[in-house]
Amino acid sequence: MIDFQLTDKQRQLKDALEGLGRHVVRPQSLAWDRDHTVSEAFLRQFMGMARAFAGEGSAERFLGTGEEPGAGHGADRGAPRGKPSQANRTAAVGAEALAWCDAALLLAMPGPGLGGPPVRSTGTPEQRQRFFGIFKDMSQELRWGAYGLTEPGAGSDVAAIRTTCVKDGDAWVLNGRKCYITNGARAAWTVIFATVDHRLGRAGHRAFVVEKGTPGFSVGKIEDKMGLRASETAELVLEDCRVPEANLLGGADAHASKEGFMTAMKTFDTTRPLVGAMACGIGRAAYEHARYFVRERYLLSRPIPRYAALAERLARVGRRLEAARALVHHAVYLADLEQQNAKEASMAKAYAGQAAVHACTEAIDLCGAHGTLAGSDQLLEKWFRDIKVFDIFEGTGNIQRVVIAKRIVSGLKAF
């Protein structure tokens, strides 16, 4: 039966998060943006509140703090078949709501972050236990995980990574440089992708969990960015960094074939719709801001000449966001059913990224000069600065289109 209704739980989650967003998060957003950080005290407090509202299980899902699948990977694999899980859908609802509050806060939340999915999907049971275990109790110390794939010379072209790994006794020696790694400097561990021989392409790739403090593993530059300024983006340097064999993700067997690597890459199918959901959240924040503005400022009892033109523009923004959300929800729906969703995940991410950039750009126009002013009750300009990267990270808009096109054009091999 076709049904677009959120479950009661999902609605409560959304309402609770947005309530926190309105009263607690947004009043501080601009200060965090200026200070380039969210205080640990606040992160602690916020995790507590989100858990209290969402219930332990669901909070772990969209915050991604738990070992349990946050998203996809057959959330309830092994569980008796019956009603399909809604874990991915709930995660998307939570991600949108949290990004609506403040996307930088979402990225700064403690937990394994983007490092979670590959450990979950590829890690051995021992590795999963060891690497997720540290997030169970963060009462003394907040902890983060990170995902280190991008290099100065390889972003979209993942197969071109040059960070090397060489087996030496019971360890691997890693050399290279990773850039733009979210939470890279603060992470307790980072999943680092390296190659045994770059001529092998993807088949030569290995993924390691490199722990903070490992000799030869250091933090380079912290990026100063247009937006998402309260989220840390770091460069990581590996110089003769010895990583124990036990930290090779999946163990040696998993990497015997190209398949092993593909598993690590498959995590995109579950993270991309969530990134799309976040983009929808920022876009919706901008849209609602503009809608309120148009209603308050332009809807006068006397007729004003350009009202119709503004209203039409507003409607177009809203329509594109609705379309984006529909694609996001379709992609997570397939994930919840444990069906292939690579194409749909890319569609969700590509469309939402673009629709949300459009929403933020247009919202400023609709609010006129007001929209460009920075103020703690005036976050439109911040959302405009935050949104563009949603069309860049987790695969640029063009890369998503490559993924989509390969699945709809017969015989299309490469671009």
Added chain:
Amino acid sequence: MLSFEPTEEQRLMRDSVGDFARATLGAHAREHEAMRGVPDAVRRAAFELGLGTMDLPEDAGGQGLGLVTTVLLEEELGRADAAAAFALAGPGAFGTAVAELARPLERAALLAPFASAEAGHARFGAVGWSELRPNAERAGMSTVAVRDGAGYRLSGHKAFVHNAGLAERVLVVAQVEPERGWDGLGAFVVPTDAPGVTIGARHATVGLDCAWFGELGLDAVSVPAAARLEPEGSFTAALVRFFAKRALVVAARAVGLAGRAYDMARSYCDERVAFGKPIGHFQAVAFELADRHMDVESARWLLWRAAWHWDGAQPERAALGASAAATAHALEVAMRTADACVGLHGGIGFVRDLLAEKLMRDAKQMALACPTALLCDQLAAAVEVGAPLDPAAVLPTPEAQAIFVC
């Protein structure tokens, strides 16, 4: 005769302004952004080059270079750093407004201080037009000017005034005849040190933050009758001309910014290799570049065409239509091109090491720094269909979109 060739003299001027802009503005764009202004020495150098008064008629203390030359030179400034272009001294919008709204003797007196060899480089003009919200009761401005003996008393609040905190005089547009709506406006030159004038805090803006934007309060400010500017012809028509011409200066900076963004993107697409070839060899990238190239070139030609309409004394309505089209196109092109520039750079486009992200923020701000594209389309449409130029529809009133004027 149709020609896309600047004169030899224009070329020389463009080269020297371009050199100045690159070395003095472009090379220090991030420093100026951080200091939220340009240093005095830079303002002085710009002043000595004659920037700021080039478009004003000679009898108004300007150089009478005309709009074509002005847009050629402004494009160079915009290409180097559009934000700094808005932070240089000079009469700016005040000059254009006075040129359109004042009688010859008045304008000579009002603009002479900007040509002063000692102080001209540190004198700013300002125009107080925008208001925070539309008047709920009637059409027209909420700021009013009421007769008071021989003079007027002005009360109200102006918003987003460029240079309000730096200018010695502000040209304030206020409602003189409330019952006549947008046809009942008047323009007044108000000294910022007059009793009752308050300068609000400077705003922090998403882009062009190098320039001063803020609010201006008027609490029963008394001005003499002579402070009111009354052009020889229709006041509304002069106001529309002012907006259209001033917008071309902003549009020229937008074209400059777009050209810069396009050049950055193009060279990056030549250099950056992914999947074994320069990313420009991917069709999706190449087509984007081709589209942006068409955008930038067409925006420049439309700009020149509009400026030519004014310099070449084409019919006023045609000049207004051409200006509206040029402005709307330039503003949209700047935003699209800067956006593409960030996107084509991938991750590094989002990082402040490069100017790409700044271009995107400045482009967004610029779209609100003069009549917006939507408003320009309204004006162009009125010209095209031969409708009267209803000020409510073709002036950037707070009723449809709050904007500020530069």
